[in-house]
Amino acid sequence: xxxxxxxxxxxxxxxxxxxxxxxxxxxxxxxxxxxxxxxxxxxxxxxxxxxxxxxxxxxxxxxxxxxxxxxxxxxxxxxxxxxxxxxxxxxxxxxxxxxxxxxxxxxxxxxxxxxxxxxxxxxxxxxxxxxxxxxxxxxxxxxxxxxxxxxx
Amino acid sequence: xxxxxxxxxxxxxxxxxxxxxxxxxxxxxxxxxxxxxxxxxxxxxxxxxxxxxxxxxxxxxxxxxxxxxxxxxxxxxxxxxxxxxxxxxxxxxxxxxxxxxxxxxxxxxxxxxxxxxxxxxxxxxxxxxxxxxxxxxxxxxxxxxxxxxxxx
Numbered sequence: 001x002x003x004x005x006x007x008x009x010x011x012x013x014x015x016x017x018x019x020x021x022x023x024x025x026x027x028x029x030x031x032x033x034x035x036x037x038x039x040x041x042x043x044x045x046x047x048x049x050x051x052x053x054x055x056x057x058x059x060x061x062x063x064x065x066x067x068x069x070x071x072x073x074x075x076x077x078x079x080x081x082x083x084x085x086x087x088x089x090x091x092x093x094x095x096x097x098x099x100x101x102x103x104x105x106x107x108x109x110x111x112x113x114x115x116x117x118x119x120x121x122x123x124x125x126x127x128x129x130x131x132x133x134x135x136x137x138x139x140x141x142x143x144x145x146x147x148x149x150x151x152x
Numbered sequence: 153x154x155x156x157x158x159x160x161x162x163x164x165x166x167x168x169x170x171x172x173x174x175x176x177x178x179x180x181x182x183x184x185x186x187x188x189x190x191x192x193x194x195x196x197x198x199x200x201x202x203x204x205x206x207x208x209x210x211x212x213x214x215x216x217x218x219x220x221x222x223x224x225x226x227x228x229x230x231x232x233x234x235x236x237x238x239x240x241x242x243x244x245x246x247x248x249x250x251x252x253x254x255x256x257x258x259x260x261x262x263x264x265x266x267x268x269x270x271x272x273x274x275x276x277x278x279x280x281x282x283x284x285x286x287x288x289x290x291x292x293x294x295x296x297x298x299x300x301x302x303x304x
Binding site for chain 1: 247251254298302303
């Protein structure tokens with residue numbers, strides 16, 4: 001398999017995984033510190049999806065770190081196939097959750113004219129923005145993984 | 153480039169494009185026949201995204217039909233690259249729009265306990281379901297295109 005930036009076991013790959021974790025943790029923290037997020041299915045779904053994202057990205061970050069330290073190569077077809085499937089599932093769930101939450105925020109802020117949750121409004125916005133940033137970084141990883149597998 | 157079902161100029165590819173068009177047209181029709189969809193940003197975004205989907209898929213369906221009739225091969229790197237970019241943009245926009253609309257529907261049906269739009273409620277649900285079906289078929293096309301390009 002080819003070796004290019006972002007593939008498993010490279011520094012770029014590791015940085016991508018860590019950024020996915022940071023954005024997802026930020027999104028969860030911002031949402032979970034509001035008093036009423038659990039009343040909204042889309043916001044609960046966002047938290048659940050970001051938890052899955054953190055778990056997945058953390059495991060792969062640790063794997064990347066191990067490969068970097070031990071100078072091992074993780075490019076065998078079986079493991080890359082697993083990474084591709086996991087990346088695509090988490091990326092799709094993250095985009096779906098971020099979009100559903102964004103849809104509700106736009107409904108309250110724009111369509112209904114105001115956000116009546118007071119302090120929580122800003123936190124919801126920050127959470128959704130971080131979820132989109134997390135999705136962008138997992139999307140980059142997913143495309144690299146699929147490319148790596150197809151080019152094998 | 154390899155030739156497998158779903159690639160440009162094959163019957164499977166043509167069927168996929170036509171199914172994308174049909175689902176997207178159904179979604180637009182169901183949404184546009186409600187009296188109040190334009191009051192909701194997410195629903196307007198869904199209609200706009202499905203219009204883009206219909207345009208893109210129709211152009212590629214015509215191209216596939218032309219290639220099938222004339223027995224031409226459309227597998228050159230430049231055109232497949234263009235298909236990949238277009239497919240990924242439309243797929244992402246479709247998923248985002250469908251999820252945002254679904255988020256609002258879940259808010260009304262589940263979180264707030266009832267849907268007060270009367271007859272329009274069912275039409276909104278049908279529209280969002282068809283948008284997700286359209287997204288599934290464009291996702292299949294997108295994955296095939298990326299695979300084809302990477303395997304070149």
